[in-house]
Amino acid sequence: MKRGILYGVGVGPGDPELLTLKAVRILREANVVAMPDKGSGEQTARKIVQAYIEGKELLSCPTPMVRDKEVLAQSYEANADTLCALLDQGKNVAFITLGDPSVYSTYLYIHERVAERGYEARLIPGVPSFCAVAARLGISLCQGEERLLIVPASHSVEDCVDFPANQIYMKAGRRLGGLLETLEQHGRLEGAMAVSNCGMEEEQVWPRAADMDPESRYFSVLFAPGKDRD
Structure with missing residues (x-):
């Protein structure tokens, strides 16, 4: 057979x-x-x-x-x-x-x-969550000479947060509060945006990631633009 x-x-x-x-x-x-x-x-x-x-x-x-x-x-x-x-x-x-x-x-x-x-x-292949999030926010993830770094936020991000690139943080889950604190400490929270449950009934859009509820669900994707982006 x-x-x-x-x-x-x-x-x-x-x-x-x-x-x-x-x-x-x-x-x-x-x-x-x-x-x-x-x-x-x-x-x-x-x-x-x-x-x-x-x-x-x-x-x-x-x-x-x-x-x-x-x-x-x-x-x-x-x-x-x-x-x-x-x-x-x-x-x-x-x-x-x-x-x-x-x-x-x-x-x-x-x-x-x-x-x-x-x-x-x-x-x-399927549509990645961070591409759907960018579309929902109406932004580009990277353009021109910009680089894009994708980070699993369920693990330590300390070695990534200062990397010179636009950054995507996925799978934060229960570590979301700590992620937001780390980004703020490193000056990366200003201008950051996020979407939780993108495309689902429970979808929440955060034009300012600083306003996020740390209890947001597992399906949260955060975009932190590079420091040189206007």
Whole structure:
């Protein structure tokens, strides 16, 4: 039996209208739609694609929100086992992931394991959250000779904050308050802007990031312009 193909499908930041035509086609043609399960009960990615997966076989893949590398590795291996079993049955699987699968995506760790086992695995790009945020704010992320630095704010940002570039901070979560304090201490909060839950019902736009509620949800993206930008 011919093996199936695994597709890592980027579904964008939240607005279903930002799904690409290719993503929609893959979702419609797939035999199984897989999705991450962080254990919180949230299924944001599923909500985005709901109109295209009615009647599909669905698979929840546990992806715990921990930093223990051994626990994570075991989870990725177990998910790869499950996906490969489906591929061995000749089923094509679309694994949905927020934003773009190449940008801070948990899915990539599973994708790599499946590909290393000799299975065909393809990435379907999606609209990254920071591009959607820039569009919502009506700004450019970089132009001319400007550089752009993308930072996972769930980790330390001290070695990034003074880098001479326009800066994107993603995944701040519970560290948002500390991030805002650090940016202010380094003179980077002035002119910074942000959007929480971009494209979702709970969307909040912050023309001044300094006004953000530190309790804003996990899906917050902050843009801090370079010090030389007018």
